[in-house]
Amino acid sequence: MSETKPYLDRWAGLALLLPMAALLAIFFVYPLARTVWQSFYEYGFTLRAYETLLSSTLFWKVLKTTFAISFTATIVALLAGYPVALHLSRLPPQRRMPYLVMVMLPFWTSILVKSFALIVLLGYDGIVNNALSFVFGSPIHIPMVFNRVGAILGMVNYLLPFMILSILSSLLTQDVNLGRAAEVMGASRFTIFRRITLPLSMPGVLAGVLISFTLSIGMYITPALLGGRQDMMMANLIDFYTRQTLDWPLASAIAVVLLLVSGVLVAMLGQVRGAGGMKEMAR
Amino acid sequence: MQPIARDMIRVTALTRTYGSFNALDAVDLSVAQGEFVTLLGPSGSGKSTLLNLISGMIEPTSGKIEIDGRDATNQPTNQRGLGMVFQNYALMPHMTVFENVAFPLQVRKVPKSEIETRVRDVLRLIQLEHVADRKPKQLSGGQQQRISLARCIVYRPSIILMDEPLGALDKKLREDMQLEIKRLHAELGITMIYVTHDQEEALAMSDRIVLMRKGRIEQQGRPEELYFRPDTLFTADFLGxxxxxxxxxxxxxxxxxxxxxxxxxxxxxxxxxxxxxxxxxxxxxxxxxxxxxxxxxxxxxxxxxxxxxxxxxxxxxxxxxxxxxxxxxxxxxxxxxxxxxxxxxxxxxxxxxxxxxxxxxxxxxxx
Structure with a gap:
């Protein structure tokens, strides 16, 4: 290909980016920088916030809880999402559409609405417990909200579209002839899944897991509304220090830690996505 | 003339409809053991439908398919004991060349030591022993298609189906591959059913050409028969x-x-x-x-x-x-x-x- 003159020259292109860049600079980069600054500055530069943090048993406990809940929610979302993605990938495109809309629907619903809906469903006298009581003829009150199960279910509900879509996109790039070829060669459906479909979908699985985990560790409303007292996560801890103890440097330090962890995960995600070779090979 | 061999494939009144469209319309066809038969025709003539019915990837609306004397009409694809070569090679991108060729043997639970020798032997046969440890994407199109051929030959199916196997290759390479496929056919005596829309390829390779049109067989015979003694205008026009x-x-x-x-x-x-x-x-x-x-x-x-x-x-x-x-x-x-x-x-x-x-x-x- 010969070099063609771009439609916009360099400066015109940058000019078009300016409004968005300004918006992000004012409402995203500046507050973020402020937060980082605040975690180091109390009447002069200090590491007090980080020292307090690292020696605080509460912080370590919450960090552990955050990772445990996020990990469990991610795995549950993976196990629940993979079969859905697999099924969707095998539908003809026009039949896949309505199901995709159903997968996407939670995206367009407020997380508050979803959380309250889950309380109505899973509560002490909720629809699920009532239905079970009706079926078994005796009052059943399985505790499913305001505990870890509730927090995880709420998070899984939020994570599923992300998980399903990233696995689906990777399944859809697979050449259908691979399965056919394997079938002609005598492979069973299970062998085809284990030796071909699953390994080739690993980039999608990895991407889904990383996105889900990254989203999970920053979750705030869902664990606050659906979780129990013991299920405080990092975001809730930030809230606690911001509004209850008014220790803003400490809250900022936690935010910086959370940002770093997310940053590492997003960088890993970039690696998975950037492994274009894998995607190209799945073609 | 060759001695009359037994039929490896016999389809009877085979029909496949999609709504009111007859993709394949009551076709009868027999393929003898060791024969190289080409299904030739324009797109939509039913040649690929017929091939996919034989492989079991689509189900017939009516009619019968026999493979090597047994009724295979409703047999699952993976039990028909066929080999198939695809236009886009369909090699597993996450496996090396060796693993690709070994795959059908592993599926058949062949002992590991035997897999090793059989894969090496077949790679030697197609003169690609040196690429055993590479991934398919590191090979040229022609090499990939030879690997895909090797992957069929290695488990010795009685019949190999080929769906426009050379369609993605350029002219020079296509001619080399035609000779390679003919050589393997002659050496191994495997029955081959070859689908193409390229009349020159059909003329060059086939023992018998089955020319298809609108879901039916228009005319079949040896290449020179079809070329010099066409029965219909369609045959005359399609070939040459x-x-x-x-x-x-x-x-x-x-x-x-x-x-x-x-x-x-x-x-x-x-x-x-x-x-x-x-x-x-x-x-x-x-x-x-x-x-x-x-x-x-x-x-x-x-x-x-x-x-x-x-x-x-x-x-x-x-x-x-x-x-x-x-x-x-x-x-x-x-x-x-x-x-x-x-x-x-x-x-x-x-x-x-x-x-x-x-x-x-x-x-x-x-x-």
């Missing part, structure tokens, strides 16, 4: 180029009355039109150019030379009959070739036995 002259059959004089004069007809044959309209087909290489008079028994017509092009080993003349009808003449070329001048008048003629009288066809109106 041809000169087609339409007219009315004069039964008593045994001539075809055309706008260009009365042309003598070849000796009668079964299946030819007896009266009414007919089309005379003459291959370009059967027509000769004469500056003055043609041999007495030959049909001859006046024509004007429009163009004359040298295509290496042969030369092709484009002529025009009075009224604008185009005629193509093909002759062997040579260093001493003298080309007729553009605009000059010549006589074109052919031996009566080289012409073939065919029925008219509603799909071929403007001849």
């Amino acid at each position: 180029s041809s000169n087609l002259l339409m007219g009315t059959i004069d039964v008593s004089a045994r001539t075809l009355q055309t706008a260009y004069g009365n042309l003598p007809l070849p000796a009668t044959r079964p299946g030819e039109p007896k009266s009414g309209d007919g089309v005379l087909m003459i291959r370009p290489e059967s027509v000769r150019l004469f500056s003055e008079t043609a041999p007495e028994t030959w049909s001859g017509l006046q024509a004007t030379v429009r163009d004359s092009i040298v295509l290496g080993s042969f030369v092709r003349h484009f002529l025009e009959l009075p009224g604008g009808k185009r005629v193509i003449v093909q002759e062997p070329s040579g260093a001493s070739l003298s080309r007729p001048e553009r605009g000059s008048t010549v006589r074109v003629a052919w031996g009566p036995q080289d012409a073939r009288l065919l029925r008219t066809d509603p799909d071929f109106q403007n001849l």
Whole structure:
């Protein structure tokens, strides 16, 4: 290909980016920088916030809880999402559409609405417990909200579209002839899944897991509304220090830690996505 | 002629409909052991449908499929014991060449040591032993297709199905691969069913060509039979180029009355039109150019030379009959070739036995 003159020259292109860049600079980069600054500055530069943090048993406990809940929610979302993605990938495109809309629907619903809906469903006298009581003829009150199960279910509900879509996109790039070829060669459906479909979908699985985990560790409303007292996560801890103890440097330090962890995960995600070779090979 | 072998594949009244569309319409076909049969036809003619029905990837609406003497009509694909080569190779991108070729053997639970030797042997057979540890994407298209062929051969299926296997390769490579496939066919004696829309490929490779049209078999036979003795206009037109002259059959004089004069007809044959309209087909290489008079028994017509092009080993003349009808003449070329001048008048003629009288066809109106 010969070099063609771009439609916009360099400066015109940058000019078009300016409004968005300004918006992000004012409402995203500046507050973020402020937060980082605040975690180091109390009447002069200090590491007090980080020292307090690292020696605080509460912080370590919450960090552990955050990772445990996020990990469990991610795995549950993976196990629940993979079969859905697999099924969707095998539908003809026009039949896949309505199901995709159903997968996407939670995206367009407020997380508050979803959380309250889950309380109505899973509560002490909720629809699920009532239905079970009706079926078994005796009052059943399985505790499913305001505990870890509730927090995880709420998070899984939020994570599923992300998980399903990233696995689906990777399944859809697979050449259908691979399965056919394997079938002609005598492979069973299970062998085809284990030796071909699953390994080739690993980039999608990895991407889904990383996105889900990254989203999970920053979750705030869902664990606050659906979780129990013991299920405080990092975001809730930030809230606690911001509004209850008014220790803003400490809250900022936690935010910086959370940002770093997310940053590492997003960088890993970039690696998975950037492994274009894998995607190209799945073609 | 080859001795008559048993049928490896026999399909009877095989039909596949999609709604009101007959993708395959009551087709009967037998393929003998060791035979190389090509399903040839334009897209939508049913050739791929037939292949996919044999492989089991689509289910027939009605009819019967027998493979090696057993009823396979409702047998799952993975139990039919077939091999298949795809146009896009369908090699597993996450496996090395070795693993790809070993895959069907692992599926068959062949012992590990035997897998090792059999994979090495078959890679040696296709002269690609040195790429065993590479990934398919690191190989050229031709190499990938040879690996995909090796992956079939390695488990010794009795039949290999090929779905336009050379469609993605360039011309030179395609010709090399044609020879390679023919060599493997001759060495291994595997029955092969080959789908293509490329008539040259079909002519070059097949023991038998099955020409398909609109879900039915139009004509089948050895390549030279189809080429020189087509039964229908469709066959004549699909294979090679041809000169087609339409007219009315004069039964008593045994001539075809055309706008260009009365042309003598070849000796009668079964299946030819007896009266009414007919089309005379003459291959370009059967027509000769004469500056003055043609041999007495030959049909001859006046024509004007429009163009004359040298295509290496042969030369092709484009002529025009009075009224604008185009005629193509093909002759062997040579260093001493003298080309007729553009605009000059010549006589074109052919031996009566080289012409073939065919029925008219509603799909071929403007001849």
